[in-house]
Amino acid sequence: MTLELGFVTQTTMHYTDAFPAATAMDVDYVELLLDGHHERTVLDTDAVADTATDQDLDLAVHLPFAFDVGSPYEQVREGAIRELSAALETATAIDARKAVVHASSDAWGPAWEADPVEDAIVDALAELQVVAAEYGIELCVENVPGEWFGLAEFPRLFEETDVSMTFDTGHAYVEGYDAAEQAAFVADHADRISHVHVNDVRTQTDDHVPIGSGVLDFGRILRPLETATLSAEVFTPSYEYVATSLNNLRRQVDALEDP
DSSP states (O other): OEEEEEEEOOTTOOHHHHHHHHHHHTOSEEEEEOSGGGOTTTOOHHHHHHHHHHTTOEEEEEOOSOOOTTOSSHHHHHHHHHHHHHHHHHHHHTTEEEEEEEOOOOOOTTTOOHHHHHHHHHHHHHHHHHHHHHTTOEEEEEOOTTSSSOGGGHHHHHHHOOOEEEEEHHHHHHTTOOHHHHHHHHHHTTTTEEEEEEOBOSSSSOOOBOTTSSSOOHHHHHTTOSEEEEEEOOSOSOHHHHHHHHHHHHHHHHHHHOO
C-alpha cells in the first residue's frame, strides 16, 4: 500500500507560504488551486517549480472552477475546453503530476434533458484527458454533489473515457453515501480512483470540516486503495487546522499500512 499525503490550497493561501508549511507538515505534495491569485496568466511557473523543488515537494493542481464543459452551447463548451487545456499546460510547466477537474455544467435544468448534457460532459472530459496525457499529467475527475454527473454516473465515465477519479469523501456523504457505502464504491473502482479529497462532515452539507472532527471512518473508506494520493481539503485559512487534519489522517493511514 502506497498512500501519499498532501493538502489542497485554499483561496487565501499563496504558494510562497503553503510550500514551506507543507514541508513543516512532512507531506509528500501540495495540490495547488489554479484559480484566483494562482490563475495561469498571473502565475510565475518557474518560481513555483523552483520553490517546490527547494522544499522537496511534488505538485498536483486543481483546475479552475466554474468552467462549463457540458454546456449545450458549442462555443461556450469549446471555450471552457480551451481554457482548461491552457491550465493543463501551466500544470506541466510546474511539473504537476495530477490535475483535478469537475464534471460540471451550468445548463439550465428546466430547459435541458440530462442525456445531451451528460453526453457533452463525457465528450469534453475525454478530450481533456487526451490533452492531459500529451502533457504527461493524469486527469482526475471529481465527484461534485448537485451536478449533472453524480457519483452514481461515474461508472459511465470509467467505461467511455480513460480518466482517473478524484473521490471526494464529503461530497459522497452529501449525496447520501455513508462510510460503508463509500468503502464499497472505492472497492468497486479502486483501479480508477487515483486521488482522494479527504474531508470530514457533521451533517449532509458540503462543509469540509477538519479530518477527525466529523462522522466519517476514513480507515474504512480508504482501505481498498493500494496506491493513491490523499489531499486533505479543509475549508480554512489556518495551516494549523490543516496540520491537525493531516496528523489525524496520517494515523489512520499508518494503521492501514501496519495493521
